[in-house]
Structure formats: C-alpha cells, structure tokens
Amino acid sequence: MRQRKWFVLGLAVLVLTVVALAGCGKKEENGSGGASPSPSSSGSSSASAGGASALEAIKSRGKLVVGVKFDTRLFGLKDPASGKVDGFDIDVAKGLAKELLGDESKLELKEVTSKTRIPMLDNGDIDLIIATMTISEERKKQVDFSDVYFKAGQSLLVKKGSPIQSIADIKKGTKVIGVKGSTSVKNIAEKAPDATVLEFDNYQDAFTALKAGQGQVLTTDNAILYGMASQDSNYEVVGGTFTDEPYGIAAKKGNADLVAFVNDYLKKLQDSGEYDKLYEKWIGETPMKE
Amino acid sequence: MFDFTILTDHFGTYLKGFGNTAYASVLALAGSFLLGTLLAVFRITPVKPLQWIGTAYVEFVRNIPLLLVVYLFFLGLPSIGVVLDPFACGTLGLAVYTAAFIAEAVRAGILSVPKGQMEAARSSGLSYGKAMRLVVLPQAVKIVIPPLNNQFINLIKNSSILSVISGFDLMFYADRIASDTYVVFSTYIFAGLFYLLLTLPLSYATGWLERRLARHD
Amino acid sequence: MDFKDAYKWVNVEFMLEGFLVTLEVAAAAIVLSFLIGCIAGTLRYMKIPVLSQLAAFLVELVRNLPLLLIIFFTMFALPEVGIKFGIVQSAIVALTVFEAAMISEIVRSGLHSIPKGQVEASRSSGLTPFQTLWHIVLPQGLRRMVPPLVSQFISLLKDTSLAVIIALPELMHNANIVIAHNFRTAIPVLILAAFLYFVVNYALSLASRRLENRMA
Numbered sequence: 001m002r003q004r005k006w007f008v009l010g011l012a013v014l015v016l017t018v019v020a021l022a023g024c025g026k027k028e029e030n031g032s033g034g035a036s037p038s039p040s041s042s043g044s045s046s047a048s049a050g051g052a053s054a055l056e057a058i059k060s061r062g063k064l065v066v067g068v069k070f071d072t073r074l075f076g077l078k079d080p081a082s083g084k085v086d087g088f089d090i091d092v093a094k095g096l097a098k099e100l101l102g103d104e105s106k107l108e109l110k111e112v113t114s115k116t117r118i119p120m121l122d123n124g125d126i127d128l129i130i131a132t133m134t135i136s137e138e139r140k141k142q143v144d145f146s147d148v149y150f151k152a153g154q155s156l157l158v159k160k161g162s163p164i165q166s167i168a169d170i171k172k173g174t175k176v177i178g179v180k181g182s183t184s185v186k187n188i189a190e191k192a193p194d195a196t197v198l199e200f201d202n203y204q205d206a207f208t209a210l211k212a213g214q215g216q217v218l219t220t221d222n223a224i225l226y227g228m229a230s231q232d233s234n235y236e237v238v239g240g241t242f243t244d245e246p247y248g249i250a251a252k253k254g255n256a257d258l259v260a261f262v263n264d265y266l267k268k269l270q271d272s273g274e275y276d277k278l279y280e281k282w283i284g285e286t287p288m289k290e
Numbered sequence: 291m292f293d294f295t296i297l298t299d300h301f302g303t304y305l306k307g308f309g310n311t312a313y314a315s316v317l318a319l320a321g322s323f324l325l326g327t328l329l330a331v332f333r334i335t336p337v338k339p340l341q342w343i344g345t346a347y348v349e350f351v352r353n354i355p356l357l358l359v360v361y362l363f364f365l366g367l368p369s370i371g372v373v374l375d376p377f378a379c380g381t382l383g384l385a386v387y388t389a390a391f392i393a394e395a396v397r398a399g400i401l402s403v404p405k406g407q408m409e410a411a412r413s414s415g416l417s418y419g420k421a422m423r424l425v426v427l428p429q430a431v432k433i434v435i436p437p438l439n440n441q442f443i444n445l446i447k448n449s450s451i452l453s454v455i456s457g458f459d460l461m462f463y464a465d466r467i468a469s470d471t472y473v474v475f476s477t478y479i480f481a482g483l484f485y486l487l488l489t490l491p492l493s494y495a496t497g498w499l500e501r502r503l504a505r506h507d
Numbered sequence: 508m509d510f511k512d513a514y515k516w517v518n519v520e521f522m523l524e525g526f527l528v529t530l531e532v533a534a535a536a537i538v539l540s541f542l543i544g545c546i547a548g549t550l551r552y553m554k555i556p557v558l559s560q561l562a563a564f565l566v567e568l569v570r571n572l573p574l575l576l577i578i579f580f581t582m583f584a585l586p587e588v589g590i591k592f593g594i595v596q597s598a599i600v601a602l603t604v605f606e607a608a609m610i611s612e613i614v615r616s617g618l619h620s621i622p623k624g625q626v627e628a629s630r631s632s633g634l635t636p637f638q639t640l641w642h643i644v645l646p647q648g649l650r651r652m653v654p655p656l657v658s659q660f661i662s663l664l665k666d667t668s669l670a671v672i673i674a675l676p677e678l679m680h681n682a683n684i685v686i687a688h689n690f691r692t693a694i695p696v697l698i699l700a701a702f703l704y705f706v707v708n709y710a711l712s713l714a715s716r717r718l719e720n721r722m723a
Contacts, residue, residue: 070674071687080521080684113674115469116594119583123591138472177456181469198376198456199466201672204687209456211690212368214376353708354701355665357679362697365686369693370508443571450573454672461575468583475584482572482580489571 054255055100058127064100066093067112067126071204073227074282075132078111085109088223088282089130092149092249095274096128099265113202114181118142121252128251128262132224134183135248144255145248146262153241154184155222157210159234164217166239170195175215177206184220187243203228210235221245223283293476300467307463308484314381314459315446315488321385322445323438326392331422333397344393351390356448359383364455380452380459388445395441399434400426432503439496446488460484513695518685522696525681526703532595532677533664536602540663541656543603544610551611552618553636562611569608575669577601582673598670598677606663613659617652618644650722657715661708678703 058064068089069076075087090109097107110126117129121143132152135145158164170176172194178185180199189197198215200206207228210218218225225237249266251258269275297304332344351359360383363374374382403426411421453461464481468474512518547562569577581604582597592600621644629639668679682700686693 071684078684080681080688081517111674111676115465116582116674119586120593122586123593125593142472180465186470199462200456201454202674205683208365208683208687208690212365213373214364214368214456349709350701350705353661353665353705353712355668355679355704357668357671358697358701358704361679361682362694365690365693366697369691447571447573450575451669453575461573461579464576465579473587475587478576478580478584482576485573485576486568486571490567493567493571 054127054251054258055261058100058258062101063106063108064093064097064128065108065110065126066096067117067120067129067131068093068109069113069131069203070111071113071202072132072224073231074223075227076109076130077227088150088278089132091278091282092269093128093130095269096130096262096265099268100261114179115201117250121250124252127258128249130249132221132247133250134221134245136183139250142253143250144253144259145250146259147266148246148248149266150223150247152221152223152245152247154187154219154243154245155225155237155241156239157207157218157220157225157228157235157237158216159210160236162216162238164238167191167242170217174217177209177215177218179203179206179220182220183245184243188219191242207231226283292479293473296467296471296473296476297480300471303463303467304460304480304484307458307460307481308487310377310452310458311446311449311460311485312488314377314384314449314452314457315442318381318384318388318449319442319445321382322388322392322441325385325389327396329389329393330396330400333393334400335418348390348393351387352394356383356387356451357454359387360451360455376455376457377452380449380455380457384445384449384451387448388441391441391444392438395437396430396434398437399430399432402433403429436496436500436503439492439499443489443492443496446492447485450485508694509689509691510695512689513685513692513699518692518696519699521685522678522681522699522703525676525678528675529664529667529677530707532598532602532670532675533660533667535599536606536663536667537660539599539603540606540610543607545614547607547611548614548618549640551615553640566608566611569604570612574601574605574666575672577605578669578673594670594673594675597673598667598675602663602666602670605666606659609659609662610656613652613655614648617648617655620651621647650719653722654715654719657711657718661711664708664711665704 068085068087070078070085072087072089075089076085077087078085093107093109094104098104110120112120112126112129112131114131117126117131117133118139120126121129129143132150133139134152135148139145156164156167164170164174170188170192174192174195175198176188176192176195177198177200178188180201185197185199188195198209200209203220203224206218206220209215211232218228222237222241229235229237249262251262266275269278329344329347332340333348335341360380363379363383364376367374367379400422407425407429408421411425412418416424449459450461451457452459453465456462460481464477468477471477547566550558550562551566553559578597578601581592581601582594585591618640625643625647626639629643630636634642667675667677670677671679671683674680678700682696685696
C-alpha cells in the first residue's frame, strides 16, 4: 500500500516537472512580438553583448533583439487579434535589422515598460531599447544613447469638455495620472507641485485609469497622447507642449560600435527622406523643420 | 552595497507609505473580520440559503487572485459608473478577499466548541443567536486568535497590492524613490525593513500565542 | 457592460494564451518550491546545526515580506549586484523563494505532528535518524501535509498574477490589454478571468480532499 502511494507521488512530481519544462521551452515565443517568427528553439536568447564587439555578436547570432513598448499606440502596440506589434518604433527597429542583417524579419521584439527597459538592457535580454525613451542626463549615466530620432514634448490628455485646458489649470486637488519611472511624472511634480500624481506601471493601465475616472488628466509625451486620443475620440490633447522630450535609442553602456551604427542608420534615414515618410505614416503630418 | 542616504533623504516618503500601509491593513482587518465572522455564522446556521451564500462566497473568493478582486473595484465598478479612489478600492478588495479566509478560521473555531455547549445553552432557553453570541463565540475566540493573527500578517503583506493601482502605500513610495534616485537595491531593502517592522512582531506574537494555548490544553 | 465584444474569440483566445503562461510559470514554481521547501523543512526538523539556523532565518525573513516586494527585488534590484534574470525567470525565482518558505513551514509542522514515541521507538530499535525520517516520519507526515500543501499551491497559482508588475504575459496582463481596448469590457473580462482561476483552483482543492479521504 505504501509502495503505491510513493509511486503516485513520484508520478505527480514527474508530470509537474514535464509541464514545467515544456513551459520553459515555450516562453520565448510568448515574449516575442508577432513581427518576428521566432524560431521554435527556445535557447537562451541572451542578447548580452559584452565588450566592444556588440555588433559582431548580433551578426553572428543572426538576430537583433529590441525592447519596445507593446502598449503605446503609434509607437509600439500589440494587437491582441493578430499578435502583431506595430508602430513608429517598430518600423525603426525593422529598418535597423534590415541594415544590419539584410532582412527585416531577423528581428525579435520584446516587451519593455518604462520600469523594465533599463534592467532588461543591463541583463542582456535585449540589444537596444527603442521605446519612446527620452534622453536625459541621469539616464546617460546608465545607458549609451544614439542621436535624437524623435522630438516629442510633454502634454496633457483630458476628456473632451474638461475644464482643464492647460498646465495652468492644474490646481491643488487635481489628480494627474502618469507612468512609473517616466520623466513626465517628475516634470509634472515640478511644474504643478500642488497636483496629486497617480502612477501606474504602463501607459495602458494609466489610460484605463483615466477612463475609469481615477484622475482628470493624463500626462506624458504628446506623441503617445495623440495615439490614445486616436484610439478613443472622447479624449483630446490640450495645452501644447511644456517640455522637450527628445527620444533616443539606447544601447548598453560601452557598446560604442552599436551606437555608431545606429547613428549612421538614423542619418541615412533622414537623408533619404524615408524618415519623413515614416513620420507621416504614424503621426499623420510631416515633421517640423528647424 | 547599502546606500544609507536613501533612507535618510527619503525618510519622510517612507514614513508616509508606512502609515498608509498600516492604515489600509487595519481598516481591511476590521472589515474582513466583521464580514468573515458573518460568513462563518452563515455557514454553520441551520438555514440552508444562508449556508449556500456563505459557502459560495468562501469557495469562490478563496480560489481567485487578490489582484482580480481589487481590479473588480478599480476597473469593474467604474465601468458601470461607480468611481472610488485607489486607496479605497485597494482596501475594500483586501477586506473582501481576506474575509473568505477569516470565515474559514472562525468556522473552524466555532466547530471546535463541543456541540453540547450549544445544546445546553439552547435548552436553558437562549435563542440560537444569543447562544452563539454569548456561549459559543467567546470560547471560539481563543482558538481563532492564532490563525487570525496569521491572516493579519498576510493582510499586511498583501496590502502591497495597492501599489499596482497607485494606492500610495509603502510599496508605491518605494517605487517612486527607486525611479527618482535610480538606486533600486537599497531602496527595496529599506522598504522590506519597514514591512518587517509591521509583520515580525505579529509573527512572534502568533508563535507565542500558539505555544501558550498548547500548554493550556 | 459589453459582453459581446469581451467574449469575441480573439479576446478569449488571447486570455487563454495568458492563462497558459500562468499555468506554466506556476507549475515550474510549484515543483521548485516543493523541493526547496522539503529540504529546508527537513533541515529544521532534524535540527542540523548551522544549516538549520540559516534555514530558519531565511524562512522567517521571506515569510514576513510581501511577495510583490520579492518580485520587484528579483527583477530590478538583483541586477544591481550582478544577478540577472529575465522576466519569466524572475517570476519563477521570486515565486519559488516566497512559496518555498511557506512550504518549509508546512513540512516542518507535518513532521513534528508525528508522535515523539514513534521516533524514540524507531531510534531504539536501531534505525539511524535518517532512516527514522525516511521510513517512519515522512510517510505519515506527508499524509497530513497534503491539504495545506495543496492550498499553498493554490495560493501560488493565484500569486502568479502579481507578476503583472514585471509585464509577464500571464492572464491578468492579457486581461488588462483587452480592457484597455474597450473599457466597457472590464466586468465581463474580469469574470472570465475569475472563472478560469476558479475552475483550476477548485479542481485542485477537490482533488486534495479526495486524496485526503483516500489516504485516511
């Protein structure tokens, strides 16, 4: 009798282990975006590229791994229906993959949030961050940035008909919604110190909180807000921009060759006029020339 | 490895979060204790429909994640026009969730009181409610205290869920400090110490109570 | 409430995909935390010097901290000291550490529940402490551990939802995405998620009750 009990127990452990292993084998697929038909081999797609030969490491791997947003319309948004991720950042990533490996499908997209992106880059989970990331002095201490690839500025999103039309209307008691770890939360604390700032883990949760009526205003870069307004016509962007948020592509500190390569690519994109087309495709207007 | 300036520079911020965490935990404990006791009584009354309600509540809530309960208040209610602030949503969610576990602890406590006690009380003329309140519950309390204490510890730990919905608790402020300073390791170590300040004394109290009660039996 | 949009097949399929991740991560963490929990619990029961105290310290520490903090710590703080995990690994490691602490307590009290007389009898009949543990204490103790162990596994499965904060694509993460697309799907989507968790967890608790009856 006791023999059988042990057998059953052993079997249960075995089954669980198999399920667990199967799970580990499959997880890479779940993490990657629809843009790349990621190979079934689970492998550790550790994209760590230590030292100077980051570029070589990517080439020999034959795949560029980029951290992008999955929740940001116009920049990186995952459509649950098709499983595809689309947006401005995604197109830039595809272009880079093509430039580097000759094929835009040699790209794996991994979801990052404002909080997870730097740790993931440090971990070697991703080669590059292309995720609406503002170049700031503090961040420069942690990552290496490319040249500016998108000029955004912080703005406000409100429900249509809201009494709040600009940053001056944010008074004591106004609840402003932002995203944890983003520069916009710090800016709003400086520019409207009386406001109560609610913070969420990603833009999607933040917008859901705005829709749920948890706050009156959502603040972040205008480019992202336009995406939200285009998703739900009950909301509009107001008050113009009150900061400059230059977006950069980030690589792990010390990967100078990779950054140089990205900068060359960005310059080519500008010179060929491709950039303007891309901008128009997603933002709906041509970029302002200085 | 430890950056003590995080603690000294942001002590006020930690304290605000610590206060809110303690406040949410105490409120949720009171709420879940009342609701849990009610549910426990429901489950052992001879009235069938009440038994069903009690059992359905406990079985359902025990088998779904706390986060889901909190989202029902935070996202579900607003979608039908009822908006409560994040702190209230989190605290209510905690109370509703913990009530299911407290109901089980209280029920076990009541059932451990010998049946003869209830029968004696009834035959001496007390109503069911009075017999429960005056005779059975006071005896059950002794047995229920250690598991209740455990639930309170869980409640304090679980209150960190408030940070997910911007509920201004300790975890939320720890996130804010970490993203302001970019010092993650020390920030969360200190946050952990603040949690231990709340949970460890309760943990020891539970152990002490258990030993004491065991000795008396 | 928009039930029709919420229960479109693409949405349901997307949530099922998330639930699969939930189950996979939970299964991995269950196996690992059970193994580690058994070792830690036995170490403390056998009172093996140094190791026993070390286990006691770690268990007490972890048991008194929120899981959310442990997940954050694994994902965001450990890289600062050179220990790096991806999202799925972070979730599994954090869940394993947290639940192993709980399981070790279950194992320890399960072993302690075996009357001392049996241990003494077995020892005096010449069995080594290890043999006593393996042949006398463990088989009986395990029977008493089944219900609390299963309810701990249920907790673990529920706790997997906390990995939303590190963007693990599990059920609650995917539910959030569906809700974000159409806010009026919030209640139906949450109901579906609750149903999925409930079915698996309730089945587990029924199985545990049956097993308990069979063993008794």
